[in-house]
Amino acid sequence: MIRKRNTTMPAGRGLTFWAQWVAAISVLILLLCALAVMKTGEVDTQYRILSVLMLLGSVPAYSMMQVYHKQHGYLVGLGRLLAGWLALLAGLMVMAFITKTSELFSREVIVTLALSGFALQACLYVPLHNLAKRYQQKLQAARTSLVVGTGELALDLADKLARQKNEPLIGLVAADDLPLTNTSTYPILGSLAHLRDLIATHRIRRLYIALPLSEAEKIEELYIDLLDSSVDVIWIPDLQSLILLNHSVSEIEGLPAIHLNESPLTSYPTAALSKAVLDRTVALIAIILLSPVLLELLSQ
Secondary structure, eight states, X not given: OOOOXXXXXXXXXXXXXXXXXXXXXXXXXXXXXXXXXXXXXXXXXXXXHHHHHHHHHHHHHHHHTTTTOTTOOHHHHHHHHHHHHHHHHHHHHHHHHHHTOGGGSOHHHHHHHHHHHHHHHHHHHHHHHHHHHHHHHHHHHHOEEEEEOOSHHHHHHHHHHHHHOSSOEEEEEESSOSOOOOOSSSOEEEEGGGHHHHHHHHTEEEEEEOOOGGGHHHHHHHHHHTTTSSSEEEEOOOGGGSOOSSOEEEEETTEEEEESOOOHHHHOHHHHHHHHXXXXXXXXXXXXXXXXXXXXXXHO
């Protein structure tokens, strides 16, 4: 699976999150105000404060539960919505208990808010989630992509992009000036000399560089040349050309790190602890079993 690391905002907290959240919290505040008016004839101060706390508390609660994540189905989304709503209610109840203000609120209003609030959010969730998915699909359809490279890595990448169907793949771009022979299932649109024209003609929004490590100088030149263009440039390292046994990819203070070989004991600290415990346990059992023999030898 190909993933793009997002450093600006957690997943699920883009425009679609805020749009659905605004709709849901607006309905909740209106419901609370209506219940307060029906009960007391006006919206008292404690209910106004509760509205503000509900507004502020819903953001971390719903974000933590990833309520409006674009990849969730309807049932999973409703389940997370219920979990987020319960987390918000639990937080408000704990705050009311600590501040000893629970007696200021009508139990009828709070119980009705808890039950009706989720029902209203659930009714809103289905159409809003559907609109959000359509909006996301529209954005993805406009995010056309190209793959620089015609080798095995580029074809493998093209296959994965086609299976994911997240963004339309226009074709491949040859990284050399040799005569173009299209032997793959994806069209080879030209060479690097035509790259800028291809980006403008097909309105490319994402460019994948799938070249071997031996082409590092060409990769750097290509990256620098496209700095002034409005296109995402993503390099897919060709790790398949290396003989790797225990490799992984991590991050060290913002710097990408490729572990070419890792010792299982350092990769999994619990394995080292388990090995140490096992060694000492075996040694202890051996001492216990051999203690009669040792005592007999010492007594002679």
